[in-house]
Every structure is written in C-alpha cells, then in structure tokens.
Amino acid sequence: MTAAATILLTPDVEVAIIGAGFAGIGAGMRMRQNAIDSFVILERAADVGGTWRDNTYPGIAVDIPSFTYSFSFEPNPEWSRVFAPGQELKKYADDLTIKHALRKHIRFNTWVEKAVFDASSHLWNLHLKNGRRLSARYIINATGGLIEPKLPDLKGLADFKGKVMHTARWDHNYDLKGKRVAIIGTGATSVQLVPSLAGNVERMDVYQRTPIWILPKPDREIPRWMQRIFKRLPLTQSSLRLLTTLYSETVMVVALIYFEQLPNLVKSAERAALEHLQKQVDNPELREKLTPKYGFGCKRPSFSNEYWKSFNRSNVHLITDPIASVTENSVITKAGTEREVDVIICATGFKVFERGNLPSYELIGLNGHELGEFWDKHRYQAYEGISVPNFPNLFLIPGPYAVSGSSWFFMIEHQTTHALRCIVEARKRSATYVEVRQQANDRYFENILERQKHTVFYNNDCATSNSYYFNKHGDAPFLRPASSLEVWWKSQNFPLKDYIFKTTQYEIRAY
Numbered sequence: 001m002t003a004a005a006t007i008l009l010t011p012d013v014e015v016a017i018i019g020a021g022f023a024g025i026g027a028g029m030r031m032r033q034n035a036i037d038s039f040v041i042l043e044r045a046a047d048v049g050g051t052w053r054d055n056t057y058p059g060i061a062v063d064i065p066s067f068t069y070s071f072s073f074e075p076n077p078e079w080s081r082v083f084a085p086g087q088e089l090k091k092y093a094d095d096l097t098i099k100h101a102l103r104k105h106i107r108f109n110t111w112v113e114k115a116v117f118d119a120s121s122h123l124w125n126l127h128l129k130n131g132r133r134l135s136a137r138y139i140i141n142a143t144g145g146l147i148e149p150k151l152p153d154l155k156g157l158a159d160f161k162g163k164v165m166h167t168a169r170w171d172h173n174y175d176l177k178g179k180r181v182a183i184i185g186t187g188a189t190s191v192q193l194v195p196s197l198a199g200n201v202e203r204m205d206v207y208q209r210t211p212i213w214i215l216p217k218p219d220r221e222i223p224r225w226m227q228r229i230f231k232r233l234p235l236t237q238s239s240l241r242l243l244t245t246l247y248s249e250t251v252m253v254v255a256l257i258y259f260e261q262l263p264n265l266v267k268s269a270e271r272a273a274l275e276h277l278q279k280q281v282d283n284p285e286l287r288e289k290l291t292p293k294y295g296f297g298c299k300r301p302s303f304s305n306e307y308w309k310s311f312n313r314s315n316v317h318l319i320t321d322p323i324a325s326v327t328e329n330s331v332i333t334k335a336g337t338e339r340e341v342d343v344i345i346c347a348t349g350f351k352v353f354e355r356g357n358l359p360s361y362e363l364i365g366l367n368g369h370e371l372g373e374f375w376d377k378h379r380y381q382a383y384e385g386i387s388v389p390n391f392p393n394l395f396l397i398p399g400p401y402a403v404s405g406s407s408w409f410f411m412i413e414h415q416t417t418h419a420l421r422c423i424v425e426a427r428k429r430s431a432t433y434v435e436v437r438q439q440a441n442d443r444y445f446e447n448i449l450e451r452q453k454h455t456v457f458y459n460n461d462c463a464t465s466n467s468y469y470f471n472k473h474g475d476a477p478f479l480r481p482a483s484s485l486e487v488w489w490k491s492q493n494f495p496l497k498d499y500i501f502k503t504t505q506y507e508i509r510a511y
C-alpha cells in the first residue's frame with residue numbers, strides 16, 4: 001500500500017442530484033429503490049416541481065395525456081382530466097416526495113454555482129451560492145431544459161409603464177379584468193393562455209411571428225366513478241396508458257423521426273390540423289394568417305379545441321406585422337400601427353440548448369474542460385444522451401439527444417436506469433470513477449447525426465419554423481431520433497465496456 005492509500009476520504013454524499021423537478025424526484029425515487037441512501041437533492045428554489053411550480057398561468061395543462069405524462073410505476077388515479085391542469089402536476093410532485101420520503105434528502109434554497117471534478121479523489125466538489133461546499137462521488141444533473149424564461153428583445157420594452165409579465169412568472173395579484181392586453185408569442189403556452197383570458201379582458205392583441213400546428217385535443221373530464229375504478233383496478237389505468245402512449249408515440253415520435261420512410265403520417269397530421277382550422281375559424285383571411293408555412297413537426301405542435309376559435313371573437317386580434325418598438329403605453333408595429341395596451345404578456349418560451357442554460361452552472365471536468373464551453377465550441381453531444389467524455393461520474397437527465405418525444409417521464413425513467421447501471425456496476429467493482437469512452441461517444445454522435453438527416457427536421461421545410469428544437473449549430477439536440485422502444489432497450493443493454501471504471505488510490509470510508 002502506498003503512503004497515499006492511507007488517506008481516508010469520505011465524500012459528503014455518494015450522489016448529488018441537482019434540481020427537484022420531476023427528473024430530480026424520479027432520480028431520488030430510483031436511488032431509494034436501489035438502496036442508495038447517501039444522496040441529496042439540491043434545489044435553488046424553495047419548493048419542488050420545477051416547471052409545474054413556476055408555470056401557473058391561466059389555462060396551463062399538460063399537452064401529452066396524463067396517463068402517459070407520469071411515472072409508469074406511480075400511476076395517479078386522481079387526474080381530473082385526460083390532459084390534467086398544471087396544479088395537479090404540482091400536487092403529483094408534492095405527493096411523490098412525501099410518499100417516497102424524499103423531503104429529508106432535499107435541500108431547498110441551495111443554488112449550485114459551480115462543480116469541479118478532482119481527478120485524484122474522483123470526487124465532485126460543488127460550490128453553492130450560500131458559500132458552502134459539498135463533495136459527491138456522482139452528480140446527476142436534473143436542472144431541466146425549459147426553466148429560464150426568455151424575454152423578447154424589443155426596443156423600448158424597459159420603458160413600458162404598464163405591467164410586463166413572462167408566462168413562467170405569473171403575477172396572480174394583477175387583475176386582468178377589463179384590461180387591454182398584448183400577448184407576444186404563439187407557441188404551446190399561448191395556445192393555452194389565449195382562450196383562457198379572451199373572455200376576461202377588454203381587448204387582446206396576439207402578436208404572431210410563426211403560426212403553430214394544432215390538432216384537436218381529445219380531452220375530457222374523468223368522472224369520480226372512473227377514478228375509483230383506476231384506484232381499485234390499476235390495470236384499467238395501465239391499459240389506457242398503453243393507448244395514450246401509442247398515440248403520443250405515433251404523432252410525436254414515429255411520424256417525425258421516420259419522416260422519410262413514412263411521410264404520410266406527417267401529411268395526414270397536417271391534413272387533420274388544416275381541417276380543424278377550417279372548422280374553427282370563419283374568416284378565410286384570418287385562416288390563411290393562422291396557417292403554418294413550415295411542415296408539421298418542425299416545432300412542437302399543440303392540441304387545442306379553443307385556441308383558433310378565440311380569434312373569431314371581436315375583442316381578439318391576430319397581429320402578424322412584426323413589432324418595431326414599445327413605448328411607455330403602446331406597441332408599435334413595423335407598418336407604423338400603434339396600439340395602446342395596459343399589459344404585455346411574454347409567451348416567448350425559454351432558453352434551451354445554449355450556454356449558461358444547460359448546464360445552468362459551471363461544470364469543470366478533467367483538465368479544466370468546462371461543459372458549457374465544450375458544447376458551445378464542439379456541438380451538443382452526449383453518449384446515449386447522458387454522459388460526456390472528460391466528465392466522469394456525471395449523468396445528465398436530460399443531456400443532448402436524450403428526449404424521445406412521447407413523454408418527458410419516459411426520458412427520466414430510462415436515463416435513470418442508465419445512470420444506475422453505471423453506479424451499481426462501479427459499486428460491484430469497488431470503482432470510484434466512471435467515464436464514457438471517447439470512441440463510444442463519437443459512435444453515438446455520428447449515428448445520431450446520420451439518423452437526424454432522415455427526420456422531419458431536415459426534410460419538411462423547417463427553415464421558417466423559428467423552432468426551439470434547433471440551436472445555433474443548426475442541430476436539433478432537443479429530441480433523440482429513436483423510438484421509445486429502442487431507448488428502453490438501450491438503457492438496459494448498452495455495453496458497460498463503453499465506460500472506463502477505475503478506483504482511486506485513496507481509501508474510501510463507507511458512505
């Protein structure tokens with residue numbers, strides 16, 4: 001034994017999970033199921049739920065049926081609708097943290113500012129905003145993809161004297177009744193917000209840069225008697241989950257990634273959406289303005305039976321002329337029309353694959369490599385959407401090319417399976433270091449790029465879609481071009497030899 005081997009080194013925790021949204025909660029539940037008790041969940045806010053804690057705008061609901069948009073091993077028989085409202089998702093997050101005894105593992109108001117890997121002890125040292133430090137063998141990064149609101153870059157917005165709100169920072173004390181409202185943006189959030197507010201405000205100007213594809217929403221209330229059946233006979237709910245998952249998988253995954261092989265799937269979705277529009281909007285000129293000029297799937301489509309109809313109302317105006325500037329009390333478009341408003345609501349989405357957002361803090365791996373900088377220079381990439389060479393003992397839920405579109409929960413479950421296979425294997429080998437091999441990463445990345453060429457993203461006139469799926473490199477790293485079945489299989493069977501396992505020279509005390 002060398003002199004160094006006599007040094008005893010015990011990290012504060014074995015696993016530091018960063019973020020207490022559903023990804024962090026999912027990772028925490030799986031830690032407990034695998035008898036890993038030495039873990040913390042670090043959350044910068046004062047509550048759990050991430051997206052569903054921060055987004056409380058009127059009309060918020062899931063856009064994937066709730067039977068599918070939930071953990072497979074934690075069905076919730078209490079969903080009140082097929083597409084549950086946002087508050088029920090927040091409650092689902094609260095209930096899971098109690099049921100799985102996660103609260104004692106969560107440290108609220110704990111903002112991770114930086115994490116540095118130490119190559120000799122094989123530990124991550126986390127620097128927290130409160131000045132404290134924490135060491136961990138592994139990091140599971142669960143800081144979300146859509147958490148940092150993006151405000152529009154509009155000349156004069158700072159001088160506006162009325163109210164300005166982003167949809168992810170809703171001010172419930174501000175009464176919109178009888179107000180003149182400008183809504184900027186017509187993405188998935190606007191689709192829910194516009195019909196919820198239209199009947200309550202004096203006037204609503206909806207500023208549209210890019211129209212959105214919308215399919216009819218097969219939503220309905222779930223009566224109490226059905227909830228009771230789900231509770232007593234969980235198989236009934238699992239069968240519905242299978243159906244809604246097949247539906248989501250067909251529309252949101254298969255149609256998009258197998259576009260070259262099955263173009264008719266996308267074409268029939270486009271036809272269904274256009275028929276829907278025809279039925280919902282009376283005025284042909286308005287219909288034309290609301291018709292997307294890019295292909296279905298280039299940006300996230302939505303489901304609604306109310307959004308398009310709202311534009312038939314006399315107090316709702318669709319404005320396609322781009323905004324030139326904002327004054328103290330109005331919005332002026334490029335054509336020179338000035339419209340006075342009391343409030344500007346920015347339904348302008350979030351930062352996605354860009355530096356400073358994913359990861360949301362500085363992550364320094366081997367030889368001073370910083371993850372955000374690496375991706376910025378060398379394109380977003382991660383083996384199986386979870387591990388990056390030079391960043392040992394780090395698992396990203398999600399990393400680039402991780403999300404197979406049918407539901408975020410599906411991604412969480414399979415990414416945690418992957419991370420746990422690595423951690424459990426390291427424990428078996430008494431290893432303290434798990435790093436994906438460069439070759440394995442390159443193989444995965446090349447394969448993804450090749451497959452991406454055949455998806456809807458590069459074959460269906462996406463140029464004008466202004467889609468958050470695309471980043472500055474022209475890549476679409478948000479979605480993994482693979483079916484859910486393949487992702488499930490890979491998470492359980494990826495070759496462990498794709499990873500390097502090593503043991504530190506320091507002796508480790510039990511966690």
Ligand SMILES: Cc1cc2nc3c(=O)[nH]c(=O)nc-3n(C[C@H](O)[C@H](O)[C@H](O)COP(=O)(O)OP(=O)(O)OC[C@H]3O[C@@H](n4cnc5c(N)ncnc54)[C@H](O)[C@@H]3O)c2cc1C
Pocket residue numbers: 018019020021022023024042043044045048049050051052055061062063064069110111112113142143144145146147189360361397398405406407408409
């Ligand atoms: C309005 C909205 C609706 C959506 N609807 C759907 C849907 O219907 N279907 C679907 O499949 N997907 C949907 N999504 C996408 C996705 O499913 C959700 O965003 C999901 O809840 C993400 O969960 P998460 O845990 O990965 O991330 P988040 O919910 O974003 O949670 C991340 C957590 O990490 C914390 N955090 C971040 N940085 C740090 C740091 N440095 N230190 C400590 N803590 C940190 C944040 O405070 C947050 O609590 C939606 C997204 C949004 C924004």
